[in-house]
Amino acid sequence: MRALHFAEYGPPSVLRVAEVPEPHAGPGEIRIAVRASGVTPSDAAVRSGRFRDFMPLALPHILGVDAAGIVDEVGAGVTDVGQGAEVFGMVDLARLGGANAEYAVLAAWTAKPAALSWTEAGGAAANVETATRVLDRLGVTNGTTLLIEGAAGGVGTVAVQLAVARGATVIGTASVGNHEFLASLGARPTTYGPGLDTRVPAGVDAVFDCAGKGSLPDLVKLVGSADRVVTVADLNAAASGVHLSRSAGPGADPQALHGLAVAAGLAEQGRFTVPVAGVFALDDAVEAHRLSETGHARGKIVLMS
Structure with a gap:
């Protein structure tokens, strides 16, 4: 082959x-x-x-x-x-x-x-598994306000939709050219970079970093605790006390893999792409x-x- x-x-x-x-x-x-x-x-x-x-x-x-x-x-x-x-x-x-x-x-x-x-x-599949694993770790559910750093990428776009389907309010950072796109997925878009705390309303419950661009110290400050931030992209996460989430493979986290069936069901309802x-x-x-x-x-x- x-x-x-x-x-x-x-x-x-x-x-x-x-x-x-x-x-x-x-x-x-x-x-x-x-x-x-x-x-x-x-x-x-x-x-x-x-x-x-x-x-x-x-x-x-x-x-x-x-x-x-x-x-x-x-x-x-x-x-x-x-x-x-x-x-x-x-x-x-x-x-x-x-x-x-x-x-x-x-x-x-x-x-x-x-x-x-x-x-x-x-x-x-990989992005659904990753997004589900992190949303579960952060306890994202109905009423959660979630900030996704790097929301326009492969994992971010999937995480936005799955979080919205759980009833969360999602704020997504991206370049200005991607703001309309993020809004179409159900997120409230804003730009990334310095001064994020002035652009995001108070009351963010959790942060999902998909970008890995060195913003973890600012994200921890924004949410008030390193325990409420998870990254899948920043290999220097430990320096900020942030959990770096990595899949241990199929079978290791049945709940995360259940996300595949959840995403498929949402797609049939027109709520996931x-x-x-x-x-x-x-x-x-x-x-x-x-x-x-x-x-x-x-x-x-x-x-x-």
């Missing part, structure tokens, strides 16, 4: 599409013929070698953690889905990849709703990674297999 991989750490130019052996579903897993798969900031971190000291990989390594497609192989013990079903989901994150390919093995999945295109579904920043062929993945590394993609970047 054809797959996107790299044989040495480095910039996007190290990426190659090559023929590799097909994977097969193990116990509790399914294999899909991939229609679309996502590109996440973590893919760039893996490719560049940022994680190699504590998460060494056997190279060459196939990238991608979420995908959508048609089930063509079912592992032992799987009873909720069969061959031919349309699904979206995630790989076992312990592998740090495998989805940017013609075939991918998923460890967590749910039925693809008709309301989501293949492009949207292909980029949904996956904003797509760019769609690329697998052969154009270098350009997809370059876009990801700008930090200015509005929504998810998707590869079509």
